[in-house]
Amino acid sequence: MKAWLLLAMIVAATVTADLLQSHEMKRHGEIHDFRPSGLRRVLATLARKQNLILAVGCMAVSFFAFMALVQVADLSFAVPASAGSLVIETVLARLVLKEHVDWRRWTGAALVACGVWLLAL
Amino acid sequence: MKPRLRWKTRAFAGIVIVSNAAGNVLLTWGLRHGAGELTASPLSFIGAIFSPWVSLGICLLIAWLISRMFLMSWADLTYVLPVTAFGYVLNALLGLLFLGENVTPARWAGTLLIMAGVVLVGLGNPVHIPGESA
Numbered sequence: 261m262k263a264w265l266l267l268a269m270i271v272a273a274t275v276t277a278d279l280l281q282s283h284e285m286k287r288h289g290e291i292h293d294f295r296p297s298g299l300r301r302v303l304a305t306l307a308r309k310q311n312l313i314l315a316v317g318c319m320a321v322s323f324f325a326f327m328a329l330v331q332v333a334d335l336s337f338a339v340p341a342s343a344g345s346l347v348i349e350t351v352l353a354r355l356v357l358k359e360h361v362d363w364r365r366w367t368g369a370a371l372v373a374c375g376v377w378l379l380a381l
Numbered sequence: 382m383k384p385r386l387r388w389k390t391r392a393f394a395g396i397v398i399v400s401n402a403a404g405n406v407l408l409t410w411g412l413r414h415g416a417g418e419l420t421a422s423p424l425s426f427i428g429a430i431f432s433p434w435v436s437l438g439i440c441l442l443i444a445w446l447i448s449r450m451f452l453m454s455w456a457d458l459t460y461v462l463p464v465t466a467f468g469y470v471l472n473a474l475l476g477l478l479f480l481g482e483n484v485t486p487a488r489w490a491g492t493l494l495i496m497a498g499v500v501l502v503g504l505g506n507p508v509h510i511p512g513e514s515a
Contacts, residue, residue, distance in 0.1 A: 281450055282458035290455035306450070319446065324426060330409045334482050346462050353458045361459050364505045368463040371498030376466075378491030379473060 263333045269325040271345045277318035278349055282357060284311040337379075347373045386455065390507045393452040394464050397445060402471035404441030406479055411435035413480075456507035463502040466495055 288309075291302055306312055329338045350369040353359045411434025429435055452461055470492045476482040 278458060278462075282453050282461075285450055285453040288454055291451050303447070312450075316446075323442070327408070327412065327426065327429065331412055334476065346466065349462055350459050357458060359457050359459050362505070365459045365463065365502055368498040368502035369459070371494050371501065372463045372466045375491040375494030375496075375498060376469060378494060379469060379488045381485070381487040381491075 263329060266325045266329040266332075267338075267342060270322045270329065270342045271348070273318040273322035273325070274342065274345045275348050275352065277315040277322065278345070279352055279356060280311045280315035280318070282353070284309050284315070286357075346376065386507070390452070390456055393448055394461075394503075396448040397452060397461075397465045398468040398471060400441045400445040400448060401465070401468045402475055404438045404445055405472055406438070406475045407434050407441065408438030409476075409480060411438055460502060460505070460507045463498050464507075467499045470495055 284306075288306065293299070293302070326338065326342065329342075346369060350361065350365070354361045411432050412429060414434065415432055430439065449461070449465070452465075473484055473488055473492060477484045
């Protein structure tokens, strides 16, 4: 029971964090400069984005719940089971982020979700 | 799609996958070997974070977080999620090799399905350009 509660927490926090991150990073635009000075500048800019701060907060919740989960469950259960978020995120990316999800991505996401379900057995 | 963007996407997807799997294994190893039991108290979490293996795992997970954010600056979320899901396969393999976990036939079947999904999505474009077919 404790494991499933932790899992629900992880999924909710992960979905929120990923949507916020994807939205904000797309707004920022493609990163081209990978020199140390360029990376410092990008990280300094990103550290001031409210959506990213909120996303990191959600990831922290997900991370601490994950730490508690791997103490009561196998890693080979915890990791794939937490990937239940993938299906929810694909649907929300279509609805909220307005991404174009073609047949290839829907089929890929469905195959991954089935695979994750089998891994969790 | 430009070859430069394709290679950049593959390189970052590789970093995301490896840093996540290695970070998770080190974190789990550290939590099970010497980090002490986690309780509801925040102090037990803080104590665990500063144990060596857990710290190393956290460093790799920070690298995972940053590389994934960079990848999302040009690739769609619906591309990033299935492609980096290959990390689940790597997690299962590392769990088997280093943590002595049991990988059943069902888990191997799941691994194959995930790989099929990853290949299918990975063959398409990481970013959808209106008017361009995948």
